[in-house]
Amino acid sequence: MVILFECYGNFVxxxxxxxxxxSKKSRGTIILTERLFSFKSLKDQILFQxxxxxxxxxxxxxxFNLHTIELRTDKVNLYTFxxxxxxxxxxxxxxxxxxxxxxxxxxAVFKKGYPVLYETKAGFWEGTPSEENWKATMKEGxxxxxxxxxxxxPFELSSAHGEKVTRIIEVHRELVDSVPYILITNQTNKxxxxxxxxxxxxxxxxDELKTNKLFELISQAKAYKEAEKIQIIEEKKQLIQKIKSxxxxxxxxxxxxxxxxxxxxxxxxxxxxxxxxxxFNFLIDGDVIVVDYDSIPRFMNNLVNSFQVxxxxxxxxxxxxxxxxxxxxxxxCPYCGREIK
Numbered sequence: 427m428v429i430l431f432e433c434y435g436n437f438v439x440x441x442x443x444x445x446x447x448x449s450k451k452s453r454g455t456i457i458l459t460e461r462l463f464s465f466k467s468l469k470d471q472i473l474f475q476x477x478x479x480x481x482x483x484x485x486x487x488x489x490f491n492l493h494t495i496e497l498r499t500d501k502v503n504l505y506t507f508x509x510x511x512x513x514x515x516x517x518x519x520x521x522x523x524x525x526x527x528x529x530x531x532x533x534a535v536f537k538k539g540y541p542v543l544y545e546t547k548a549g550f551w552e553g554t555p556s557e558e559n560w561k562a563t564m565k566e567g568x569x570x571x572x573x574x575x576x577x578x579x580p581f582e583l584s585s586a587h588g589e590k591v592t593r594i595i596e597v598h599r600e601l602v603d604s605v606p607y608i609l610i611t612n613q614t615n616k617x618x619x620x621x622x623x624x625x626x627x628x629x630x631x632x633d634e635l636k637t638n639k640l641f642e643l644i645s646q647a648k649a650y651k652e653a654e655k656i657q658i659i660e661e662k663k664q665l666i667q668k669i670k671s672x673x674x675x676x677x678x679x680x681x682x683x684x685x686x687x688x689x690x691x692x693x694x695x696x697x698x699x700x701x702x703x704x705x706f707n708f709l710i711d712g713d714v715i716v717v718d719y720d721s722i723p724r725f726m727n728n729l730v731n732s733f734q735v736x737x738x739x740x741x742x743x744x745x746x747x748x749x750x751x752x753x754x755x756x757x758x759c760p761y762c763g764r765e766i767k
Contacts (some may be wrong), residue, residue, distance in 0.1 A: 458530050550631060566581050594644070607619050
């Protein structure tokens with residue numbers, strides 16, 4: 427298993443006092459992999475492990491002049507630890523090592539099995555930054571971008587922010603006090619703002635090159651997901667058309683053929699079949715479904731409508747006339763009234 431982080435450190439359960447936190451019994455080796463956080467004490471060789479999937483939140487907290495991480499797995503269990511450069515002494519901690527460990531924890535907890543497209547130390551605002559003093563309202567933390575979404579974990583707050591790529595409606599590059607930042611608007615019209623920070627700076631220092639790169643990658647991920655969604659829609663439309671063509675020549679279909687054409691897993695399909703049978707007067711005879719001819723138009727409309735609700739509602743395209751974002755399935759632009767071709 428790949429080791430994400432390994433370093434000498436001190437580890438205690440709960441919020442320990444200063445002597446317990448720096449004691450020899452608390453010294454050992456911190457190891458983080460994609461699945462496990464481990465600590466092995468140097469004195470007693472006791473191994474303690476936490477599954478990454480059990481981690482609920484974690485923060486950086488300065489205690490007794492030490493840069494520590496407090497980690498919770500639930501409301502009761504809390505652990506405090508910090509890395510240091512030497513196994514011989516635990517009187518000092520390393521801010522850079524603590525932030526590196528925080529970064530690796532963020533990646534392990536939030537990437538959810540998706541490859542990481544970009545990661546950076548970052549600043550974050552709910553809404554937009556204040557023009558008067560944008561740094562004062564900025565939350566510092568670590569950000570990762572995967573093909574599925576954007577995750578931001580503040581250093582000093584247990585709450586985290588996540589945004590799925592498919593829920594992003596607009597992404598823009600804006601300026602505050604001549605500093606570039608990224609403004610994102612999601613489906614519920616909620617806005618959030620981000621900028622990349624220099625990783626080696628002790629104070630919040632913006633990184634314009636990284637911010638521009640992050641903007642470019644978010645835009646690419648959004649465009650890719652929209653194209654992927656449209657492709658899926660077109661494929662599903664073709665499958666529904668196949669069902670329609672089959673019902674035009676016969677009102678009897680084998681269940682396994684129908685399931686294959688609709689590309690549904692077995693459990694979901696059979697749940698749907700019994701709903702359809704009751705709603706549209708279908709008859710299930712062994713491995714064959716007998717469709718009532720009079721109900722075929724209503725059945726096909728139901729298939730199309732249920733598919734549109736679950737898939738096309740998230741897809742937006744630009745009207746070629748007014749360039750407003752509209753639903754992919756729209757026939758008429760609601761803003762300018764032009765027909766969508």
